[in-house]
Amino acid sequence: MTVDATTSDAPRHWERYLAKRTSGMKSSAIRELLKITQLPDVISFAGGLPAPELFPVREIEEACSYLLRHEAKMALQYSTTEGHPPLREFLAESLSKYGIHYGPDNVLITTGSQQALDLIGKIFIDPGATVLTASPTYLGAIQAWRAYEGEFVNVPLDEDGMCVERIADVIKETPVRFVYVLPNFHNPAGITLSEERRRLLVEVARKHDLIIVEDDPYGALRYAGENIPPIASLAPERTIYLGTFSKTLTPGLRIGWVVAPTELRQRLVQAKQGADLHTSTFDQMIANDIAQRGILKTHVQKLRQVYGDRMNTMLDAMSEFWPEECSWTHPRGGLFLWATVPESLNAMELLNVALKRKVAFVPGVNFYPNADGGHNAMRLNFSNAKPDMIVEGIQRLGLTLKETIVK
Numbered sequence: 001m002t003v004d005a006t007t008s009d010a011p012r013h014w015e016r017y018l019a020k021r022t023s024g025m026k027s028s029a030i031r032e033l034l035k036i037t038q039l040p041d042v043i044s045f046a047g048g049l050p051a052p053e054l055f056p057v058r059e060i061e062e063a064c065s066y067l068l069r070h071e072a073k074m075a076l077q078y079s080t081t082e083g084h085p086p087l088r089e090f091l092a093e094s095l096s097k098y099g100i101h102y103g104p105d106n107v108l109i110t111t112g113s114q115q116a117l118d119l120i121g122k123i124f125i126d127p128g129a130t131v132l133t134a135s136p137t138y139l140g141a142i143q144a145w146r147a148y149e150g151e152f153v154n155v156p157l158d159e160d161g162m163c164v165e166r167i168a169d170v171i172k173e174t175p176v177r178f179v180y181v182l183p184n185f186h187n188p189a190g191i192t193l194s195e196e197r198r199r200l201l202v203e204v205a206r207k208h209d210l211i212i213v214e215d216d217p218y219g220a221l222r223y224a225g226e227n228i229p230p231i232a233s234l235a236p237e238r239t240i241y242l243g244t245f246s247k248t249l250t251p252g253l254r255i256g257w258v259v260a261p262t263e264l265r266q267r268l269v270q271a272k273q274g275a276d277l278h279t280s281t282f283d284q285m286i287a288n289d290i291a292q293r294g295i296l297k298t299h300v301q302k303l304r305q306v307y308g309d310r311m312n313t314m315l316d317a318m319s320e321f322w323p324e325e326c327s328w329t330h331p332r333g334g335l336f337l338w339a340t341v342p343e344s345l346n347a348m349e350l351l352n353v354a355l356k357r358k359v360a361f362v363p364g365v366n367f368y369p370n371a372d373g374g375h376n377a378m379r380l381n382f383s384n385a386k387p388d389m390i391v392e393g394i395q396r397l398g399l400t401l402k403e404t405i406v407k
C-alpha cells in the first residue's frame with residue numbers, strides 16, 4: 001500500500017517542527033525558470049549553462065577508463081576533506097600564474113563553488129549578521145546566505161564594477177562580516193571591476209580590517225582586453241578566493257575550490273566535514289587527469305573563441321533588432337550581459353509575454369538582495385544557445401519589446 005502525499009495533510013502539520021531559518025529559504029527563481037526553459041522549443045537565455053555540445057566527452061571517458069583500470073582503489077574510496085593532493089597542487093601552481101601565491105595547503109576542494117559560498121555562510125553568518133555585496137549580485141550567494149539568516153547591504157555597480165568607494169560610508173552605519181565581490185565578468189551584469197577599483201577596495205579593506213570574498217568563476221573566459229590582477233594577489237592576507245571548473249570544463253563534475261589564509265581555510269575544512277566529508281574522489285581525479293594532461297588548457301582556448309563569437313552575435317543582434325530605448329552592457333568575457341529597458345516596463349511581465357514567443361531570460365529583480373531594483377532589467381546568457389538561435393531569440397525579444405513600448 002502507498003500513501004498519497006498529495007492528499008495527506010502531513011506537510012502542514014510538519015511546519016511547526018521546521019527550523020525558523022527555513023522561513024527565509026526560497027527556491028531559486030532561476031532553478032524554477034529552468035524547468036520551463038528546458039521545454040524543447042524554448043530559446044533560453046535564462047540559465048548560466050555552458051554549451052553542452054562542447055563538453056570534452058571523449059577525454060572524460062578516457063579519464064574514467066584510465067582511473068577505473070589503474071587507480072580504482074583510490075578513486076572509489078573515501079578521501080580527505082581538503083581534497084585530492086595532486087589537484088590542489090595543480091590549482092596552486094595555476095593560481096600562481098595570476099599572482100596568487102598560496103601553496104596546496106591553502107587550497108580546499110569544494111563541491112562546486114556554490115558549496116564554498118554555503119560554507120562561507122556557515123562560518124561567518126549568525127542570524128541577523130550583514131554581508132556587503134554589489135547590487136545586483138549573484139543570486140546563488142543571496143540564496144546561500146539567506147539560509148543562515150544573513151542580511152544584506154549594498155553598493156551600486158557602474159561600468160567599472162562595484163562602487164567600492166562607497167563601502168566606508170555603508171559600514172559606518174552597518175558593520176559587515178565580509179565584502180562579496182565578483183571581479184571578472186560579473187554575474188548578472190557582465191561588468192569587470194577595474195584595476196583602480198581593485199586597489200582601492202584593498203585599501204579600504206585594510207583600513208577597516210575587512211574580509212573580502214572574491215568569487216571568480218569566469219576569470220579564464222576572457223574574450224577581449226588584458227587580465228587584471230585578482231584581489232587575492234593584492235591582499236592575500238584577507239581574501240578568500242573561489243574558483244570552479246563548472247564553466248571551463250563541466251558543471252556536472254561539481255568541482256570548485258577555495259583558497260584562503262590558513263586559519264580561515266581550516267574553519268572552512270571543519271564546516272565542510274559536517275556537510276559532505278569530502279567532494280567526490282572520482283570526480284576530483286577525473287578533473288585532475290583532464291587538467292594535468294593539458295586538455296583543460298586547450299578546451300578553455302576553444303571556449304574563449306566560441307563564447308566570444310556568441311557574445312558578439314548577441315550584441316550585434318541587439319543593435320539590429322532592439323528598440324533604441326533599451327541599453328545593455330558590453331562584457332569582455334564570461335557568460336552574461338545585462339539589459340535595461342525603459343523604466344515604465346516591468347521585466348517580470350515582459351517575461352510572460354516573451355515565454356509565449358518561446359524565449360526566456362531572467363528578470364533583473366531576482367539579483368537584488370533587498371528587492372530594491374532591477375524591475376526594468378534582465379540578464380541574458382549567451383553561451384548556451386547556438387548563434388542562429390541567439391539571433392532568432394534576440395529578434396523575438398526585440399519584437400516583444402517594440403510591441404510593449406508602443407502600448
Ligand SMILES: Cc1ncc(COP(=O)(O)O)c(C=O)c1O
Nearest residue numbers: 048112113114138187244246256
Ligand atoms: C558568481 C557565481 N558563483 C558561484 C557559482 C556556482 O558555480 P558552481 O557551484 O557550479 O561552481 C556560479 C554559477 O553560476 C556563479 O555564477
